[in-house]
Amino acid sequence: MQNQPFYRETWAEINLDAIKQNINAYKNHVPSGVSIMAVVKANGYGHGAVATAETAIQAGASYLAVAILDEALALREEGITAPILVLGWVPPIHAKLAAEQDITLTVFQLEWLEQAEAILSGLSLAIHLKLDTGMGRLGIKEEKEAKLIVEWLRNKPLVNVEGLYTHFATADEPDNSFIEVQRNRFEEMASYLESEGIEPTWIHLGNSAGAIRIPERIGNMIRVGISMYGLSPSQEMKSVQPFNLYPAFSLHSQLVHVKQMKEGEPISYGSTYHTTEGEWIGTVPIGYADGWIRKLRDGYVLVNGEQAPIVGRICMDQFMVRLPHPTTIGTHVTLIGQQGSEEITIDDIAERLETINYEIPCMIGPRVPRIFRDDGEKKGVMNTILKK
Ligand SMILES: *Cc1c(COP(=O)(O)O)cnc(C)c1O
Numbered sequence: 602m603q604n605q606p607f608y609r610e611t612w613a614e615i616n617l618d619a620i621k622q623n624i625n626a627y628k629n630h631v632p633s634g635v636s637i638m639a640v641v642k643a644n645g646y647g648h649g650a651v652a653t654a655e656t657a658i659q660a661g662a663s664y665l666a667v668a669i670l671d672e673a674l675a676l677r678e679e680g681i682t683a684p685i686l687v688l689g690w691v692p693p694i695h696a697k698l699a700a701e702q703d704i705t706l707t708v709f710q711l712e713w714l715e716q717a718e719a720i721l722s723g724l725s726l727a728i729h730l731k732l733d734t735g736m737g738r739l740g741i742k743e744e745k746e747a748k749l750i751v752e753w754l755r756n757k758p759l760v761n762v763e764g765l766y767t768h769f770a771t772a773d774e775p776d777n778s779f780i781e782v783q784r785n786r787f788e789e790m791a792s793y794l795e796s797e798g799i800e801p802t803w804i805h806l807g808n809s810a811g812a813i814r815i816p817e818r819i820g821n822m823i824r825v826g827i828s829m830y831g832l833s834p835s836q837e838m839k840s841v842q843p844f845n846l847y848p849a850f851s852l853h854s855q856l857v858h859v860k861q862m863k864e865g866e867p868i869s870y871g872s873t874y875h876t877t878e879g880e881w882i883g884t885v886p887i888g889y890a891d892g893w894i895r896k897l898r899d900g901y902v903l904v905n906g907e908q909a910p911i912v913g914r915i916c917m918d919q920f921m922v923r924l925p926h927p928t929t930i931g932t933h934v935t936l937i938g939q940q941g942s943e944e945i946t947i948d949d950i951a952e953r954l955e956t957i958n959y960e961i962p963c964m965i966g967p968r969v970p971r972i973f974r975d976d977g978e979k980k981g982v983m984n985t986i987l988k989k
Contacts, residue, residue, distance in 0.1 A: 602651060602652045602655060602973060602980055602981035603649075603651060603652070603679070603981055603982065603983045603984075604981045604982055605970070605982050605983060605984040605985075605987055605988060606982070606984065606987060607970035607982060607984040607987065609886065609968075609970070610854055610855040610857060610886055611853070611854040611855075611885075611886055611887040611891065611969055612852075612853055612854075612969060612970050612971070612972050613647075613850060613851065613852050613853070613962075613965060613969050613970070613971045613972070614850075614851045614852075614853060614938070614971075614972050614974060615648050615649055615652065615653070615849050615850060615971050615972065615973050615974065616847070616848075616849045616850075616851070616974050617652065617653075617656045617849070617973055617974060617975040617980065618847075618974070618975060618976060618977075619830075619831050619847035619848060619849040620648075620653060620656045620657065620660065620829055620830065620831070620849050621656060621659070621660040622847050623825075623828055623829050623830070623831050623846050623847060623849075624637060624639070624657055624660040624661060624662060624825070624829055625660060625661075626844040626845070626846065627812060627823065627825055627828065627829075628661055629844070630812065630813070630816050630843065630844060631812060631816040631817075631823060632816065632817050634821060635816070635819075635820075635821055635822065635823060636662075636663040636664065636803075636821060636822045636823075637657070637661065637662040637663060637664070637822070637823055637825055638662065638663070638664035638665065638666050638686065638805060638822050638823065638824045638825070639653070639654065639657030639658070639662040639664070639665055639666070639825060639829055640665075640666045640667075640688075640808075640824050640825060640826030640829070641653050641654045641657070641665055641666070641667060641672075641676070642666065642667045642668035642669075642672060642688065642826070643668065643672075643963050644672075644963075644967075645830075646826060646827065646830050646959065646962050646963055647850070647961075647962030647963045647964070647965055648830055648849055648850055648962060648971065649971045649973065649983040650667070650672065650675065650676060651675075651676065651679045651681065651983070652971070652973045652980075652981060652983065653829070653830075653849075654676055654681055654683070655681065656975075657829060658681075658683050662683075662825075663683075663684070663822070664683065664684050664685070664686060664803070664822065665681070665683050665684065665685045665686070666685070666686045666687075666688050666824055666826075667685060667686075667687055667688065668687070668688050668689045669687065669689050669691070670687055670691045670695055670698070670699060670704065670706075672687075673685045673687050673699075673702070673704045674698075674702060674704070677702050677703075677704070684703075684705060684727075685703075685704050685705060686704075686705045686706075686707065686729055686764070687699070687704060687705070687706050687707055688707055689707065689739070690707065690713075690739060691706050691707075693712075693713045693714075693716035693717040693720070694716070694720060696716075696717035696720060696721055696726055697720050697721055697722065697724060699726065700721060700724040700725060700726040701724065703727075705727040705728065705729060705763060705764070706726065706727075706728050706729075707728070707729055707731050707739070708728040708729070708730055708731070709730060709731045709732075709733070709739060709740045709741045709746075709750075711746070711749045711750050711753055714750065714753055714754070714757075714760065715753070717760075718757070718759070718760070721759060723759070724759065725758075725759045725760075725761060726759065726760055726761065727761045727763045728760060728761065728762055728763065728764075729762075729763060729764030729765065729766055729801070729803065730750070730762055730764070730765050730766075730794075730799075730801070731766055731767065731768075732765070732766070732767040732786070732787055732790050732791075733767070734767045734782075734783040734784075734786040734787050734790075735769075735770055735779060735782060735783040735786065736767070736768045736769070736770045736783075737770070738768070740767060740768075741790070744790070744793060747790060747793060747794065751794065751797045751799065754799065762799050762801050763801055763802050763803060764801045764802065764803035764804070764805065764822075765791060765794065765799075765801045765803070765804050765805075766803075766804070766805040766806060766820070766824075767783060767786075767787045767806050768806075768808065769783055769806065769807065769808065769810070769811050770783070772807065772808060772810035772811040772814060772834070773810035773834040773835035773837065773838050774835070774837060775837045775841075777814065777815075780811070780814065780815065783806075784806065784815075784818065787806060791804065803820070803821060803822050804820030804821055804822070805819070805820045805821070805822040805823065805824055806819040806820050807819035807820070807823050807824065808823075808824050808825070808826060808827075808834070809824075809825050809826055809827045809828035809829070809834045809838075810834035810835065810838050811823070812825060812828075813828075813834070813838055813841065813842045813843075814841075827958070827959055828842075828846055830848070830849050830850060830962065831846045831847045831848035831849050831850075832846065832848060832947055832948070832958045832959070833846060833948075833958070835957070836948075848946065848947060850937065850947065850962045851935065851937050851938030851939075852887075852935070852936040852937040852938065852965060852969070853933065853934065853935055853936065853938065854885050854886060854887050854902075854933075854934040854936060855885075855886070855930075855931050855932060855933060855934055856883040856884065856885065856904070856924075856928060856929075856930055856931065856932045856934060857884050857885070857886050857919075857930065857931075858883065858884040858930065859881060859882070859883045859884075859924065859927070859928055859929065859930055859932075860881070860882055861879060861880070861881055861882075861927070862876035862877075862878075862879070862880045862881070862882055863876070863878060863879075864876070864877060864878040865877075867913075868882060868912050868913035868921050869912075869913030869914045869915075869916060869920070869921055870913070870914045870916065871913075871914055872913075873913055873914060874912045874913040876912075876923075880923060881923070881924040881925075881926065881927055881928065882912070882921050882922070882923060882924065883904070883909065883921065883922050883924045883928060883932075883934075884919055884920075884921055885902065885919060885920055885921070885922060885934050885936075886918065886919050887918070887919070887920070887936070887969070888915055888916045888917045888918040888919050888920060889915055889916070889917055890917045890918055890966065890968065891918070891965065891966050891968050891969050892964040892965040892966045892969070893915060893920070893936065893965075894915070894954075894964070895914060895915045896953075896954055897911065897915060897950070897953065897954070898911055898913075898914060898915050898920075899911070899953070900950070900953055901922070901945075902922055902934050902935060902936050902945070903934070903935040903936075903938075903939075903940040903943050903945060904922070904924060904925075904928060904932060904933075904934055904935075904940075905926070905928065905932065905940070906940045906941030906942065906943055907925050907926075907940075907943065908925075908943060909922040909923060909924050909925065909934075910922060910923050922934075937950060937961075947961045947962065967985040967986055968986055970982055970983060970984040971983040971984075
């Protein structure tokens with residue numbers, strides 16, 4: 602795990618225990634024999650890819666998944682040796698690099714295989730074939746495409762079809778019917794491939810929501826992303842998931858300036874807010890460049906267990922809050938998380954921004970260091986702007 606220094610008063614805390622608990626909850630939910638692929642793309646959904654990958658493997662995940670080759674290479678650079686699947690399309694000219702680094706690629710095009718073979722120069726490459734059963738994004742869609750790929754794969758011992766998978770489009774919605782359509786298409790194609798001698802080790806259909814919904818019918822591996830971080834894939838899933846999830850991410854800062862105002866004094870760009878007589882204003886050093894975007898201006902933060910509303914426009918690196926009481930410089934500010942009986946959840950922020958919870962930790966940028974806690978103790982820090 603990284604342990605980089607940082608020198609600002611704003612940070613995110615990542616509770617690695619929560620990640621372990623969430624993985625355990627999934628392990629108990631799916632039949633024994635179903636393995637877990639921990640999805641750590643997008644810097645572990647903003648939680649830090651290296652620390653979350655290490656924690657997931659420690660908690661019993663068998664495989665890691667990322668979106669792009671660079672993310673897989675970054676994990677290898679940090680010494681992570683677990684198998685890694687790239688879920689996105691990787692340019693075939695990089696197949697050799699993937700093979701050298703023991704990185705598994707997602708494949709669904711005949712041309713891709715032809716181009717990759719030409720540069721593999723004798724190295725063996727592990728691939729997972731992807732089927733498009735209704736997501737309309739990536740994958741083999743028609744049996745005739747599958748046929749050409751099957752024929753090409755014959756007598757190609759260097760290309761190891763280690764997995765077969767698909768992705769559900771509506772797993773987080775209450776209606777099951779399209780999941781069943783996609784499952785049936787998958788089954789059909791999988792039996793055809795099997796009849797042609799393609800019998801991969803790993804079959805995986807479900808993301809977090811799919812694994813909640815039909816744990817016994819989504820192959821022998823589940824791809825768990827959002828829920829591993831303790832967030833429900835949707836509001837609908839919250840009510841049907843038969844176990845608790847524990848959010849791993851919280852966001853913190855400190856008051857760096859506090860002052861008492863006179864009647865009618867302006868605050869921030871555009872002077873859109875004017876104080877009342879005697880009001881206390883605090884300055885919080887995080888802004889839209891950190892991902893605390895201007896649209897959050899109608900929100901609030903927690904100070905000494907109480908709500909402190911954001912006042913005036915959010916700036917690039919700072920914003921102001923109205924404090925309910927005189928408060929000292931250095932006082933802890935919670936932007937996401939709990940203080941006493943008050944809590945601001947990622948779901949609250951997502952609702953305020955009219956988006957999904959997935960987007961929130963992803964948008965808290967690299968300028969905000971991540972502090973990792975395990976058993977309550979500080980275990981490391983990721984500060985991508987300072988490195989070492
Ligand atoms: C991101 C992703 C996942 C993880 O989905 P969650 O809803 O976060 O569990 C699974 N599979 C694929 C193909 C993905 O791109």
